[in-house]
Amino acid sequence: MYAHRIRRPELVERVMSAAAAARLFAPAMTVGMSGFTRAGDAKALPRALVERSRSEPLGLTLITGASLGNDSDGLMANTGVVARRLPFQADATLRRKINAGEVLFIDQHLSETAEQLRSGALPAIDIAVIEAVAIRADGGIVPTMAVGNSASFVQGAKQVIVELNLAAPLALEGLHDIYLPRPRPDRTPIPLTAPGERIGTTAIQVDPARIAAIVITDSPDSPSNVLPPDGETDAIARHVIAFLEGEVAAGRMTPRLLPLQAGIGSIANAVLHGLAQSSFRDLTMYSEVLQDSAIALLDGGQLALASASSITLSAPVHEAFLANLERYRDRIVLRPQEISNHPELVRRLGIIGLNTALEFDIYGNVNSTHVGGTHMMNGIGGSGDFARNGELAIFVSKSAAKNGAISSVVPMVAHVDHTEHDVDVLVTEWGLADLRGLAPRERAPLIIERCAHPVFRAALRDYYERALLRGGQTPHVLEEALAWHERYRQAGSMRP
Amino acid sequence: MYAHRIRRPELVERVMSAAAAARLFAPAMTVGMSGFTRAGDAKALPRALVERSRSEPLGLTLITGASLGNDSDGLMANTGVVARRLPFQADATLRRKINAGEVLFIDQHLSETAEQLRSGALPAIDIAVIEAVAIRADGGIVPTMAVGNSASFVQGAKQVIVELNLAAPLALEGLHDIYLPRPRPDRTPIPLTAPGERIGTTAIQVDPARIAAIVITDSPDSPSNVLPPDGETDAIARHVIAFLEGEVAAGRMTPRLLPLQAGIGSIANAVLHGLAQSSFRDLTMYSEVLQDSAIALLDGGQLALASASSITLSAPVHEAFLANLERYRDRIVLRPQEISNHPELVRRLGIIGLNTALEFDIYGNVNSTHVGGTHMMNGIGGSGDFARNGELAIFVSKSAAKNGAISSVVPMVAHVDHTEHDVDVLVTEWGLADLRGLAPRERAPLIIERCAHPVFRAALRDYYERALLRGGQTPHVLEEALAWHERYRQAGSMRP
Numbered sequence: 001m002y003a004h005r006i007r008r009p010e011l012v013e014r015v016m017s018a019a020a021a022a023r024l025f026a027p028a029m030t031v032g033m034s035g036f037t038r039a040g041d042a043k044a045l046p047r048a049l050v051e052r053s054r055s056e057p058l059g060l061t062l063i064t065g066a067s068l069g070n071d072s073d074g075l076m077a078n079t080g081v082v083a084r085r086l087p088f089q090a091d092a093t094l095r096r097k098i099n100a101g102e103v104l105f106i107d108q109h110l111s112e113t114a115e116q117l118r119s120g121a122l123p124a125i126d127i128a129v130i131e132a133v134a135i136r137a138d139g140g141i142v143p144t145m146a147v148g149n150s151a152s153f154v155q156g157a158k159q160v161i162v163e164l165n166l167a168a169p170l171a172l173e174g175l176h177d178i179y180l181p182r183p184r185p186d187r188t189p190i191p192l193t194a195p196g197e198r199i200g201t202t203a204i205q206v207d208p209a210r211i212a213a214i215v216i217t218d219s220p221d222s223p224s225n226v227l228p229p230d231g232e233t234d235a236i237a238r239h240v241i242a243f244l245e246g247e248v249a250a251g252r253m254t255p256r257l258l259p260l261q262a263g264i265g266s267i268a269n270a271v272l273h274g275l276a277q278s279s280f281r282d283l284t285m286y287s288e289v290l291q292d293s294a295i296a297l298l299d300g301g302q303l304a305l306a307s308a309s310s311i312t313l314s315a316p317v318h319e320a321f322l323a324n325l326e327r328y329r330d331r332i333v334l335r336p337q338e339i340s341n342h343p344e345l346v347r348r349l350g351i352i353g354l355n356t357a358l359e360f361d362i363y364g365n366v367n368s369t370h371v372g373g374t375h376m377m378n379g380i381g382g383s384g385d386f387a388r389n390g391e392l393a394i395f396v397s398k399s400a401a402k403n404g405a406i407s408s409v410v411p412m413v414a415h416v417d418h419t420e421h422d423v424d425v426l427v428t429e430w431g432l433a434d435l436r437g438l439a440p441r442e443r444a445p446l447i448i449e450r451c452a453h454p455v456f457r458a459a460l461r462d463y464y465e466r467a468l469l470r471g472g473q474t475p476h477v478l479e480e481a482l483a484w485h486e487r488y489r490q491a492g493s494m495r496p
Numbered sequence: 497m498y499a500h501r502i503r504r505p506e507l508v509e510r511v512m513s514a515a516a517a518a519r520l521f522a523p524a525m526t527v528g529m530s531g532f533t534r535a536g537d538a539k540a541l542p543r544a545l546v547e548r549s550r551s552e553p554l555g556l557t558l559i560t561g562a563s564l565g566n567d568s569d570g571l572m573a574n575t576g577v578v579a580r581r582l583p584f585q586a587d588a589t590l591r592r593k594i595n596a597g598e599v600l601f602i603d604q605h606l607s608e609t610a611e612q613l614r615s616g617a618l619p620a621i622d623i624a625v626i627e628a629v630a631i632r633a634d635g636g637i638v639p640t641m642a643v644g645n646s647a648s649f650v651q652g653a654k655q656v657i658v659e660l661n662l663a664a665p666l667a668l669e670g671l672h673d674i675y676l677p678r679p680r681p682d683r684t685p686i687p688l689t690a691p692g693e694r695i696g697t698t699a700i701q702v703d704p705a706r707i708a709a710i711v712i713t714d715s716p717d718s719p720s721n722v723l724p725p726d727g728e729t730d731a732i733a734r735h736v737i738a739f740l741e742g743e744v745a746a747g748r749m750t751p752r753l754l755p756l757q758a759g760i761g762s763i764a765n766a767v768l769h770g771l772a773q774s775s776f777r778d779l780t781m782y783s784e785v786l787q788d789s790a791i792a793l794l795d796g797g798q799l800a801l802a803s804a805s806s807i808t809l810s811a812p813v814h815e816a817f818l819a820n821l822e823r824y825r826d827r828i829v830l831r832p833q834e835i836s837n838h839p840e841l842v843r844r845l846g847i848i849g850l851n852t853a854l855e856f857d858i859y860g861n862v863n864s865t866h867v868g869g870t871h872m873m874n875g876i877g878g879s880g881d882f883a884r885n886g887e888l889a890i891f892v893s894k895s896a897a898k899n900g901a902i903s904s905v906v907p908m909v910a911h912v913d914h915t916e917h918d919v920d921v922l923v924t925e926w927g928l929a930d931l932r933g934l935a936p937r938e939r940a941p942l943i944i945e946r947c948a949h950p951v952f953r954a955a956l957r958d959y960y961e962r963a964l965l966r967g968g969q970t971p972h973v974l975e976e977a978l979a980w981h982e983r984y985r986q987a988g989s990m991r992p
Contacts (some may be wrong), residue, residue, distance in 0.1 A: 084935070099968050104935035107969070109884075109917055119846075119887060120748040121932045123918075182847045184887075189685030237589065252616040258680065267695060311656065343839035343885045349616075350680045373977075374968030380917055388605075388884045389839045391615060391680075416861065416912035421605055421876055424617075436617045439580070439600035472595050472870030473603070478910060479868075480984045486975045 002335035005164050006214065007137040013406045014214050018048035021161050021213035027058050028083075029126040032117075032153030034163075035072075036065030036310035036337065037090075037264050037289045038224060040146030041355050042163045043217045046072035049081045051295060059083035061123065063113060065148020065309065065337055066264075066288075066381060067091065069222030077103050086122075087113045088379040090264075099375045106268040107369060110288060110382040111341035118183060127212075128157035130204070133168045137213065140203030143176055143334070144168040144220055146310030151178050151336045152203045166218040171325040174202050176334045181342075190344050195259045195286040196305040196333060223315040224291060227272035232398050235429035236267060237274025240354070240394060243432050244280070244427065245337040259286035261386045262293070263355035267396045269293045271354055276300050281426070286349055288340045288382040290332070292317045305330075307339040322461055341385035353386030357395040357418075359408045360426055360451075362444040362464055363474050364435050366395050366418035372485050373414020380417050387422045399453035405493040409452040411463045412481035420474075440474045459496050499902025501660050502710065503633040511889045514544035517657050517709040518870060521545060523554050524579075525622040528613075528649030531568075532561030532762050532833065533586075533785045534718045538625045538659045540711050542568035547578045550694045555579035559609060561644020561805065562760075562784075565588065565718025571944050573599050582618075583609045584875040586760075590647035595871045603865060606784060606878040607837035610648040623708075624653035626700070629664045635707065636699030639672055639830070640664040641717055642806030647674050647700045647832045655708040661713040669819040670698050674816045677838075686840050691755045691782040692801040707869040709855060715831060719811040720787060725766035728894050729894050731925035732763060733770025736850070736890060739921065740776070748899055753784035758789070759844075760808070763892045767850055768982065772796050772843045782845055784878040786828070788813045794827055801826075808869035835883035849882030853891040853914075855904045856922055856947075858940040858960055860931050861972050862891050864912035868981050869910020876913050883918045895924035895949035901989040905948040907959045908977035916970075921949050937971045955992050 004014050006152040022045065025031070035041025046068070049058060057080030067073065067090035074093030076082045087092065087108035097103040108116075116122040130150050143150055144165055154160055179200030181187050192199050229237070247253045260283060262268040272293035275283070285294060285306035291315050297303035311334070313321055321328065339345065357366045358377060366374070369380055381457045387393035395418065397408040408428065420440065431450035435443050448460045467475035484494045518541065521527070531537025542564070545554060553576035563569065563586035571590030573577045581590065583604035593599040604612075604843045612618040626646050629638040629708065639646055640661055650656055675696030676684050688695050723733050725733070744748045756779060758764040768789035771779070781790060781802035788810050793799035807830070809817055817824065835841065842849075853862045854873060863869070865876055883889035891914065893904040905926065922929045927946035931939050944956045963971035 100949070101937055101964070101967070104938065105969060106933060106935050107917065115843075115887070116932070123933075127875070164937075181844075185846075187691070187844050187846075188689055189687065189840075189844070191940075193684055244966075250616070344685075345845045347839045348677075348683050348685070350683075362604065370968070370970055372968075373974055374966060374970055374972050377970035384915075384917055386883070391611070414972075415970065416915055417531070418916070419880075419912055419915070421603065421880060421913070436601060436612070437582075437619070439602050441597055441598065467870075468597070469871060472866070472868075473598070473601060473872035474866055474870055474911065476870050476910075478869055478985070479980050482974050482977060489974070 002164065004170065007133045008135060008139060008208055011135055011208060011211060011214060013212060013223060015216060016213050016293060018044035018215045019051065021045060021215050022048035022052040024127060024159060024212055025058060027056065030123045032063045032125040032151040032157060033147060034065065034127045034130045034143065034146065034148055035068040036146035037067055037312045038069035038222045039310040039312045040072065040131050040144045040148065041068040041072060042131050043165065043219050044068055044163055044215050045129045045161060046076055050075050050079045053079045053081045055262060063149065065146055066110065075411065088381050090378040095376060099398060105376060109377045109380060109384045111385045114149055114336065114338035117152050117156055124337065125153050125157040127159045128153035129161045129163065130154060131163045131165050133170055133172045133438045135162060136203055138209035139206050141206060142203045143172045146173060147176055147334050147336050148309055149337055151180055152338065154204050154206050155180065157210065160206055160210050161213045161215065162211060163215045163217050164218065166221045169322050169325065172230050174329065175332060176202050178204050179338060179339055190342060191344055195284040195307045195349060196477035202427065212272050220318065226269045226311045227266040229273050232429040233267050233270030234274065236396050238282040239269040239427050239432040240271050241274055241278050251378040256282050258350040258352050258391050260282045261287040261351045261353045263381060263383055264289050265356045268354050271396060272297060275302050286351055288337060295321055298328060307333045307335060307340065309335055309340040314386060336360040341382045343385065343389045346386055346389040351386050351390035352392045352394065353390045354394045354396065355383040356399040359410055359413055360395060360397065361410050361413045362447050362460060363411045363440045364423045364426065364443050364447065365416050366423055367413040367415045368417040370415035372489060384418065387418050391424055392424050392428060395423060396427045399430055399451060404455060406488055407453060407456040407484065407494050409447060409456065409460060410484050412476060414482055414485045448452065500661065500666065501630045504631060504635055505706055507631055507704060507707060507710060510707060511712060514540035514707050514711045515547065517541060517711050518544035518548040520623060520655060520708055521548065521554060525551065526557040526619045526623045528559045528563065528645055528653060530626045530646040532641065532642035532644035533563055533808045533810045534565035534720060535557065535806040536627050536640045536644065537564040537566065538660055539566055539656060539713045539715050540876060541625045546571050546575045549575045549577045556591060557663050559645065561642055562606060574928040584877050586874040593888050597702060598744035601659040601872060602848045603875045605876060605880045606833045607839065607881040608707060610832065610834035611646055613648050613652055621653040623655045624649035624656045624659060625659065626650060627659045627661050629666055631670045632699055635702050635704035637702060638669045638699045638813060640668060643672055643830050643832050644805055645833055647676055648834065649698050649703050651676065653699065656702055656706050656845045657709045657711065658707060659711045659713050663710065664715045665821065666817055670825065671828060672698050674700050674832060675740055675835055676776060676832060683925050691803045691845060694829060695926040697831045702865060712741055719814060720808045722765045722787060723762040725769050728925040729763050729766030730770065732892050732923050733767040735928040736767050737925050738769055752778050754846040754848050754887050755780045756785040757849045759845045759879055760785050761852045763852050768891060771798050782847055784833060791817055794824060803831060805831055811840065822986050837878040839881065839885045840883055842885040847882050847889065849886045850890045850892065851879040851883065855906050855909055855910045856891060856893065857906050858918040858943050858956060859936045860919045860922065860939050860943065861909050861912050862919055863909040863911045864913040866911035868985060880914065888920050889918055890923060891919060892919040892923045895926055895947060900951060902984055903949060903952040903980065903990050905943060905952065906958060906980050908972060910978055910981045914979045924992040939980065
């Protein structure tokens, strides 16, 4: 059975039910699970752990690539499976548990988790749970739609549980490029100089003796839940594309631009969709995730090739993608997130990073994570890897939220994920502010007039003018700087 | 004349007075000047430009490596020579001009300026002014005590003015290692895998036709102005060293540690001095600046070798260093700041970064630049290059300032330079908080109890406990979050 999926015969004996595999876990273990932006996550073990936890709360430290699908994060949070979670999540139930202080969440740059596991700054992985297409004769594990941190988990884990997902076509084999940096002090340059290059192996190497269980599943990834483009995201896309065209016209970039990164979510997805109507051709992506838009651009020829750590698609695009995998095989590479987001490569390639802001302030500081400055939304993800080290850091946001009650442009962000030092370009549906080479006092009028919703502009101008009377490199009326957030909390609107 | 310093005979004709060279400048030009933390700065041209500006205000955009010595920044700011300044400064007069909005200051990561010049995000350099030991027969410019951004300025400049400083011994030749990354998309890995390796040339290459003037000077660098260690900095040093010893004991580092970086300033200098009393041997530095402490550690054998972009010493250490250069020749490398601070190398080598915080908050966000959240002190310098990409980001601060009126540990920093995602360890004279792998709700009690001055602990606990009632990943009482700063502004003390 499964001979084409389990190519090392003695491993067939380790096939067992998810419930049996769940008995390998003990309370307070550190567990690494595959899964990145709802793609390539283990489907059976999370539910088996939920069952297991009903008799004995496990309180695991759960490390993943990024967010999981299948409501796994919510189910595990609700039943005490998980006590500590990193480096990213995007689940409504888990989010509530985090904000209530019932699950501890460590919000990390996505390139850093693997490094912290390697150095011992994080506890060692007791069990790795990896979704796979197949196990090779040498024990090599072929991942499915995401690589994430799976190779790092396997490398350090005492035991490995493989979930063989029969719904993941064997044709996925060969899509992956597994390379991990060597331990220091023997670390050498990562030999990648273009987004499409392959520098590693197509499977995750592991001593087969460490494969403690194989669980068979047959269910697809959860479809992505991004919203379709709308009038506002279309306008944001137009501003971004006009800006990039201007960079080419000014001679600062070639018509092939530089490799693009786009964060998970509806706005970044919509901006990429906008490129389909542009005159750009033969672009490349060096990103952490590919969404529907990337597949459309590959189909349309705007994109020559794409590198990422996961592929997260809507149901129809997912189906068409898997049915036509041969068409994409030479144009997509899936890598460990340590490599897709690596500072060395992000700086070398000169990434154009496109990420979503929850809010930004008149001086260019960006809040990507904390609603109202206190409550976690999803996490910083890879945006910091790209914003600090890339060539261009573009942050996009609709100018208002909650039917106009919240301004995305505020006097001072209530939580900072990206500092003024890192933010190059801000975009809303109203316009684009190019902050490069500008001092804070030059940025403020530009951001207010170009990006803020007109309803809030007068109040922002008023704040800035009164802040100027106090002086400074970054003028503020400190006792009012966070008053907009407080007004929303108390009155349900930021409007004066 | 100067045959051993100007080794290409026809260039001798371009020797002229500083006043004559100053006539090459026109208003609103973009000028790149050598100089990094008071070392290797041009001595004559700044003063000549001050004279020149008396009749015609120049309003230059002035880009340097980092801060200048000789009061040059203050004099140029006061006389209208400079209208726009980047990427760093540390001059009291210029600081006043910046905070008054009279000089525009762009506060940049020190690895980024060269990249932005190369890409055209910053305007091209009209004139580069470079202090040198000698000009070689091929036109190569041998820098003095700093490399900074000089190689990038020369590469892009329309004209180059060389200040030959006769006070800089010829023996400095050979200390430098000039390597700049290639333009994209042909950029290759930077072939450096250990702090002491040499990958470039010992002089800055330039077409001699672009050398428009040579000005002869004979004056030493301004001595560094760091304060000597005191009881509090000694205590900080003890905490840092005990922590590093613990990392070795836990098997997370070898006894040689990882390459050390230490920011400019008294506290970081004192921590390094503390290493002289430690059992560590054969350490390395991969830093942006070497201060007195680095020379003492090289002399004492604690440090095997040191790489940096500049050497800034007190007067007596400076004199002894130059008199005994041969002793250090094989153990010091001076590099462009783009290379000393490069994300690729900082991640590959796994730097331990030690930088000074103005203040930090109970969740681990660090303010390095803005007094009271609004007024610029010096700038972020290279701390962000090291904190984001290195192995360990340690931030140090005395727990209180202004005779106890200001707490360095606050509910919320009023300006964020280093986010909670980047900060690993916080240290004051009272103790050390290791934040790795901790959620914000775990960090707050640790930071308050370990790092805050006892006088402020009760108020911080009270704030945190009331913040918890509001919930969230990062609980805050938003309307009070910046009240400590506001209280200091109005009443002269943060004490309740």
